[in-house]
Amino acid sequence: MLVDDTKLILELEKSFLKCSHVDVVTAGNGLEALELIRKDPPDLVFMDFNMPVMDGISCCALLKADPFLCGVPVVMLTTAGNEQDRARAAQAGCDDFLTKPVDRRLFLEMAHKYTAGVERREQRVPCQVPLLFLLDGTPVGAHALDIGDGGLFVASRETVLLHQKLRLAFYLETERLPLLEVQGRVAWVNEEGSRVHKGLPAGFGVELLELEQWQADELKGFVEGIR
Incomplete structure (x- = not known):
C-alpha cells in the first residue's frame, strides 16, 4: 500500500x-x-x-x-x-x-x-548500443548490452567503484536517433572472477539518475518497441 x-x-x-x-x-x-x-x-x-x-x-x-x-x-x-x-x-x-x-x-x-515479490531490477531488453562514459575526466568507449527505462549494463573492463557517479552519452537505435547525455550511478559490478550475473561479460550495471522527461519517454519507447 x-x-x-x-x-x-x-x-x-x-x-x-x-x-x-x-x-x-x-x-x-x-x-x-x-x-x-x-x-x-x-x-x-x-x-x-x-x-x-x-x-x-x-x-x-x-x-x-x-x-x-x-x-x-x-x-x-x-x-x-x-x-x-x-x-x-x-x-x-x-x-x-x-x-x-x-x-x-x-x-x-x-x-x-x-516482501520478496518486489523486483529491484527493472525489465531490460538486449541491445548493442555504443556509448561513451567519462572516467576521471577521460571519455571511454564501451557498449550497452541491455537497457531498461531506468538503467543499463555497460560492457567494459575499466575499473569503476560501486555507487560511483558517471556521465554517459549514447544514441538510441531508433528512427530519430536521439542523443542521450545522462548521469548514472554504478549499481553493481561484474568483475573478472567474481561475476554478479554470469551470463554477462565484465562490466557494470548503471542506474540512470535525474532523467529529463523527454529522455525517460525516449527510453520507455525504445524498450517497449523491441520487447
Whole structure:
C-alpha cells in the first residue's frame, strides 16, 4: 500500500513497482488508508508523514495499537534531515524510514526487505548500443548490452567503484536517433572472477539518475518497441 496526498508521488512510487509481482493499493490520507487496511491488510505500507485528514503518525499509531494489524510493516516517508519527524515516527511504532525526495533504488531495496515479490531490477531488453562514459575526466568507449527505462549494463573492463557517479552519452537505435547525455550511478559490478550475473561479460550495471522527461519517454519507447 502507498499512502500519500500528492498524486504525483503515488504515481512515481507505483512506477518503481511496475516490474514487481505485487498488487498495489493507494490511499490519499491516513484515514482512508486505515479503512482499507482493516478490510484487507497489505504486506507492506509506505506512508507519508504529513497528510490532511489524518497524518502518517496518527495512522501508524492506530495501526500498531490494533492487535490484529500491528504486524503490518510501515515505512514512513519523512523530510530529509528532520530527526524530530523520525523520532515521532519511531514512537508511533513505524518499522523503517525513507526520506523525500524518494530514491528509486532505496525504495525498492526497502520494499524487497519486507516482501520478496518486489523486483529491484527493472525489465531490460538486449541491445548493442555504443556509448561513451567519462572516467576521471577521460571519455571511454564501451557498449550497452541491455537497457531498461531506468538503467543499463555497460560492457567494459575499466575499473569503476560501486555507487560511483558517471556521465554517459549514447544514441538510441531508433528512427530519430536521439542523443542521450545522462548521469548514472554504478549499481553493481561484474568483475573478472567474481561475476554478479554470469551470463554477462565484465562490466557494470548503471542506474540512470535525474532523467529529463523527454529522455525517460525516449527510453520507455525504445524498450517497449523491441520487447
